Amino acid sequence: MNLTQLRDVLDERSATDHSDFPGHRMLDGVHHRLRIRRRRQQVAAAAAAFVAVAAVGVGTLVAPDHQRGTPTATPSTPPPTHTIEGFPEYDGGHRVIAAKTALPPAKSVSLTFTPTTITNLSFLTRCEGAFPHKLSLNGQPVSEGDQCSGFVTIPEPGKELRLAVGKPATVELTFTEGAPTTDFAVAVGVPVDPATYPYPPRPATLTPLELPTGNPDAKDPADRVIVLRSDPTNPLLPVSKTFTWPGTDVVVHANTPGGVTVTINGSKGATCRFWSYGLAGCGLGDGDSRKDSRGKTIRRGDTVTLTAVPDGTSGEWAVIIENYIIDSED
Amino acid sequence: MTSEGFDEFVVSRSARLLRTAFLLTQDWALAEDLLQASMVKAWSAWRRIEGDPEPYVRRVMVNTNTSWWRRRWRAEVPTEQLPESATDPYAGHDEREQLWQALRRLPARQRAVIVLRYFEELSEAEIADAMGCTVGTVKSQASKALAKLRLDENLTREGVLR
Numbered sequence: 310m311n312l313t314q315l316r317d318v319l320d321e322r323s324a325t326d327h328s329d330f331p332g333h334r335m336l337d338g339v340h341h342r343l344r345i346r347r348r349r350q351q352v353a354a355a356a357a358a359f360v361a362v363a364a365v366g367v368g369t370l371v372a373p374d375h376q377r378g379t380p381t382a383t384p385s386t387p388p389p390t391h392t393i394e395g396f397p398e399y400d401g402g403h404r405v406i407a408a409k410t411a412l413p414p415a416k417s418v419s420l421t422f423t424p425t426t427i428t429n430l431s432f433l434t435r436c437e438g439a440f441p442h443k444l445s446l447n448g449q450p451v452s453e454g455d456q457c458s459g460f461v462t463i464p465e466p467g468k469e470l471r472l473a474v475g476k477p478a479t480v481e482l483t484f485t486e487g488a489p490t491t492d493f494a495v496a497v498g499v500p501v502d503p504a505t506y507p508y509p510p511r512p513a514t515l516t517p518l519e520l521p522t523g524n525p526d527a528k529d530p531a532d533r534v535i536v537l538r539s540d541p542t543n544p545l546l547p548v549s550k551t552f553t554w555p556g557t558d559v560v561v562h563a564n565t566p567g568g569v570t571v572t573i574n575g576s577k578g579a580t581c582r583f584w585s586y587g588l589a590g591c592g593l594g595d596g597d598s599r600k601d602s603r604g605k606t607i608r609r610g611d612t613v614t615l616t617a618v619p620d621g622t623s624g625e626w627a628v629i630i631e632n633y634i635i636d637s638e639d
Numbered sequence: 640m641t642s643e644g645f646d647e648f649v650v651s652r653s654a655r656l657l658r659t660a661f662l663l664t665q666d667w668a669l670a671e672d673l674l675q676a677s678m679v680k681a682w683s684a685w686r687r688i689e690g691d692p693e694p695y696v697r698r699v700m701v702n703t704n705t706s707w708w709r710r711r712w713r714a715e716v717p718t719e720q721l722p723e724s725a726t727d728p729y730a731g732h733d734e735r736e737q738l739w740q741a742l743r744r745l746p747a748r749q750r751a752v753i754v755l756r757y758f759e760e761l762s763e764a765e766i767a768d769a770m771g772c773t774v775g776t777v778k779s780q781a782s783k784a785l786a787k788l789r790l791d792e793n794l795t796r797e798g799v800l801r
Contacts, residue, residue: 312757315788318735318742319758323658332650335657338671339649339678439668454672519746534771 342453395435396496399507401460402584403431403498410494417483422497427472429500433460434482436493441486444495447471447478457489460498464579503582503621508566512586515564515624519588535630537617544624549616552630554607559615560629561591567622573615574607580620642685648692649678656696662754663704665743673704698769701755705747741788749784752777 391398394408406425411418424430432444436457444452444461449469452461466472482495520536535555540546544565554573561569561581569591570580581591607613617628653674660670660677677700681692688695742750748770755766763781767774 314735314738315753316757318738319662319754321735322739323661323758332653335653335671335674335678336646336649338675339682342675342679343682439672519748 408496416488419481431498433496436489537628547618554613563626565624568620
């Protein structure tokens with residue numbers, strides 16, 4: 310093993326054209342993100358509503374041969390196979406109801422739609438590459454990022470979004486620095502009942518979850534990585550654990566369709582729902598502002614009991630509580 | 640939006656940390672995104688960080704990347720056409736290119752151990768701190784990673800690491 314060669318490769322590859330990266334550019338980007346986050350928090354507080362990414366990460370492209378029914382049910386309806394403006398009609402638990410594509414040199418695309426429901430609407434974006442962009446709904450920011458293809462779900466829209474059933478609304482994707490050189494698109498999706506969702510066929514072999522290793526040697530118990538894994542003999546059994554709360558986000562992982570509901574000290578949180586047989590993560594967020602069943606805020610260092618209740622899962626799932634996300638506003 | 644020393648830290652350390660982010664992600668756009676996201680998280684915790692903030696930022700970066708990596712699996716779509724490689728200045732360096740590709744194939748946490756050990760030159764204890772795991776885990780991950788690099792089919796065939 311030539312470790313010198315390894316060091317050279319790491320050094321040379323990471324130096325290419327970026328060794329003179331201007332720090333002030335990074336600072337501008339960081340400040341931009343902080344401003345957006347603060348504005349979101351202000352909007353959320355004022356509207357007494359929340360805008361949350363129910364499923365963290367980007368959506369999966371859907372396999373061409375879907376099955377309709379529960380993950381283990383026999384399909385009763387021919388599977389939908391088509392896409393709409395490049396978006397799979399069914400993806401991540403929603404069905405695309407409207408979409409619009411734009412071509413370069415445009416730097417934005419705007420789509421007007423008439424919602425038939427306003428809860429759990431998803432807004433999807435599609436493009437090639439990575440370009441900073443923002444997504445707005447009726448002129449209000451709902452998402453921003455650098456990775457083109459993904460979706461954001463708004464469980465309960467605040468009043469500031471001015472969403473109403475039967476009233477036309479406009480979603481707009483705007484690139485803020487540069488723009489794709491090929492077509493890009495925005496779409497709207499509505500939630501689909503898990504019982505009728507066209508899940509992809511189950512693969513012969515499931516991809517095992519790769520989970521972080523616990524750190525039982527950490528001096529501060531709150532610095533441990535806490536992992537709750539599904540029962541290997543029955544993934545439908547609830548799992549509980551009592552530990553010191555690290556004051557961070559909770560992320561649920563799974564490798565099959567189904568749901569996992571996390572309860573902390575008796576306070577039931579949102580359900581993470583999975584729609585494919587790929588590895589998927591779902592963030593529950595609000596790590597520093599959780600409350601127990603009596604309304605008391607749970608703080609870092611408190612002893613908590615977390616219970617994960619699965620629903621319809623047929624493979625591995627796990628709840629991860631890591632202390633590296635400290636995302637509260639000072 | 641001020642937190643004492645934060646802006647200076649971002650300006651002075653970004654170039655170096657971006658290199659680490661790139662080695663973790665092997666993608667410049669993702670690297671910038673990762674570093675920005677990590678800096679934002681660091682800003683939130685700035686007053687709670689004691690001493691040099693760089694280990695904290697590095698730790699956030701490594702762990703965030705591991706999460707991203709898990710999630711990116713959902714987004715990866717097989718493509719029949721490989722991207723253009725004509726602009727790659729290393730295209731002619733077969734051995735190093737193969738070593739780079741072998742690194743790309745390592746699981747995220749194993750790649751992180753390699754980057755922190757052989758690029759950042761951190762000790763095993765420092766790596767354990769950065770990754771939130773034990774020194775024993777670092778040793779085992781490093782061992783597995785090096786074994787994979789050494790035993791990688793391409794590298795073995797070409798004799799790069801022998």
